Every structure is written in C-alpha cells, then in structure tokens.
Amino acid sequence: MKANRALTSRRDAFNIKEANTFKPKAKSEFRKYRFRQATPQYLNKLKSQLSVERRNELTKRIVILILSVTLGIIIFI
DSSP: OHHHHHHHHSOOSSOHHHHTSOOOOOGGGSOOOOOOOOOHHHHHHHHHHHHHHHHHHHHHHHHHHHHHHHHHHHHHO
16 A cells, blocks of 8 residues: 555656646636527527428428338238
8 A cells, every 4th residue: 555655745747636626717817798688580590491401301201101011011021
C-alpha cells in the first residue's frame, strides 16, 4: 500500500490529483444565450412543411409495407 501511495503522489503525465479536483468557474466563463423569437408566419410555414414531410414519410412506409407483404405472399406461395 505504501508503494501505491508513493505512485499517486508522484507528478507525471497522468496528473490524477488535479484532474479529480473541482474548480468553480468564473462568471465570465458562463455563456449567456440569446434566442430569437419565431414569428407567427415562420411558425405557420414550419408547421405546413412538417405536415407535408410527415405525409410523404407515411406514404413511403405504406408503400414499403404493401410491397413487402405482397413479396412475402408471392415467396410463400
């Protein structure tokens, strides 16, 4: 155990003691974020775009499901 303690007190490339200490940040190190507010026109445009994308994704999934079911039926018959 004494040998292990001697190894931890040695200063080498793996500075374990400094890595395990907690250093509080100064106020200047904290970032303050400013978020822009979305306009109602932009929100409406975004909602319509998302609904179109959702509809397209749903139709793709339905087509793939139908194709896989028909292919499965054809293989097992």
